[in-house]
Amino acid sequence: MGKIVAGIGISHVPSIGPAYDKKRFNEPDWKPLFDGLAPVKKWLAEEVRPDVALVVYNDHGCDFGLDRVPTFAIGTLDEYEQADEGFGLRPLANVPGDDKLSWFLSQQLVYNDFDMTIVQEMKLDHGFMVPMPLLFTHDPAWSVKTVPLVVNVIQHPIPTGRRCLHLGRAIRKAVEAYPHDTRVAIIGTGGMSHQLHGERFGHLNSEFDNYWLDKIESDPEELAQISHTELMSKAGAEAVELIMWLTMRGAMTEKVRRVHRTYYAPMTTGMAVISFVDA
Numbered sequence: 489m490g491k492i493v494a495g496i497g498i499s500h501v502p503s504i505g506p507a508y509d510k511k512r513f514n515e516p517d518w519k520p521l522f523d524g525l526a527p528v529k530k531w532l533a534e535e536v537r538p539d540v541a542l543v544v545y546n547d548h549g550c551d552f553g554l555d556r557v558p559t560f561a562i563g564t565l566d567e568y569e570q571a572d573e574g575f576g577l578r579p580l581a582n583v584p585g586d587d588k589l590s591w592f593l594s595q596q597l598v599y600n601d602f603d604m605t606i607v608q609e610m611k612l613d614h615g616f617m618v619p620m621p622l623l624f625t626h627d628p629a630w631s632v633k634t635v636p637l638v639v640n641v642i643q644h645p646i647p648t649g650r651r652c653l654h655l656g657r658a659i660r661k662a663v664e665a666y667p668h669d670t671r672v673a674i675i676g677t678g679g680m681s682h683q684l685h686g687e688r689f690g691h692l693n694s695e696f697d698n699y700w701l702d703k704i705e706s707d708p709e710e711l712a713q714i715s716h717t718e719l720m721s722k723a724g725a726e727a728v729e730l731i732m733w734l735t736m737r738g739a740m741t742e743k744v745r746r747v748h749r750t751y752y753a754p755m756t757t758g759m760a761v762i763s764f765v766d767a
């Protein structure tokens with residue numbers, strides 16, 4: 489049977505990618521971030537040992553153009569290549585896909601009222617590729633297969649936090665109905681407080697970020713009631729990406745046990761990782 493074995497909320501700031509590739513782990517600007525992430529990666533590799541990383545993320549207009557924007561989409565490939573966002577490809581192997589699980593989840597989610605767009609050609613941008621090597625070993629082959637699940641947070645109207653939380657619940661039900669022994673870690677990735685344009689460029693709200701980290705653990709329903717307007721006004725326009733953390737949380741039990749929590753806000757955006765197992 490399928491089983492959700494961990495849930496992880498994590499930011500996906502683009503600059504982390506090159507810092508990781510250049511091994512800037514001990515440079516003063518990066519050390520607090522990487523020191524916070526290392527125990528999570530070790531825990532996943534040694535204790536959780538997932539077979540699959542189900543990554544709930546957003547494309548940033550790189551692979552999905554604005555001509556067609558699905559609200560929710562699921563990749564069904566057996567291997568995924570990186571997308572080139574204009575800075576060249578990172579030194580990372582293609583990520584193997586669990587296509588059988590993808591097709592099973594697609595069917596279950598559609599039959600449970602989540603009308604997924606089924607994607608058979610897909611490349612992964614930094615929304616996916618930044619968190620992956622921070623969490624999973626790749627030496628050079630990846631230690632997990634993946635199912636990528638894309639949420640539209642780019643082109644309004646975007647789905648509500650409430651809908652994202654309910655999607656997580658449907659994902660859990662679907663994973664548990666999977667008739668093969670498969671250990672699934674679900675990742676919800678999106679930037680915390682930040683705004684990258686206009687008069688409020690650089691807006692950061694650490695108080696809000698820490699409130700989010702508190703509530704994603706104890707009361708995700710409260711977070712799911714926050715409107716996009718409120719989220720964007722408090723934490724910056726791009727903080728609306730946080731709704732994807734609610735999908736991860738919806739796939740966990742109502743009460744959870746937190747294993748890790750770290751937060752670092754050096755400059756223009758809050759960076760965090762939080763991990764849970766079922767209580």
Ligand code: FE
Binds near residue numbers: 500546548
């Ligand atoms: Fe993003």
